Amino acid sequence: MTSYQPTVPHQAPSTSQELLTVPQVMARLQLGRSAVYDLLRSQQLASITLGRARRIPTHALTDFIHARLDQEAAA
Template structure:
């Protein structure tokens, strides 16, 4: 059986599973480096580690923002 083409694999990937680098999260949250690393170390923002690289799934960033909005509304 032939392996699926890259187009098929790409089409099946859920956009919610996109991975962001720390600098990308810095830009999206408009926070400093130490603030974002503080969120990562406290567990408020959940990364995954790939070798030595740390990536933040977009759904983790969305969940973090949603929780913060709910806290502000309460």
């Protein structure tokens, strides 16, 4: 007789580990596609590549925003 092992429901990643798509970042920053890719290309905004897909961790977006706020405050 086999024993039944209950499965643990898959939990969504915590906010700090969530990965965003480029369109999601575009919406959050209210920027166009080219502007977001320019930020990625210049490494102002960190990202990872999964296959052909580019994903931006939410913490990278938060870090980018804080860095820009700090730059504006220093100016």
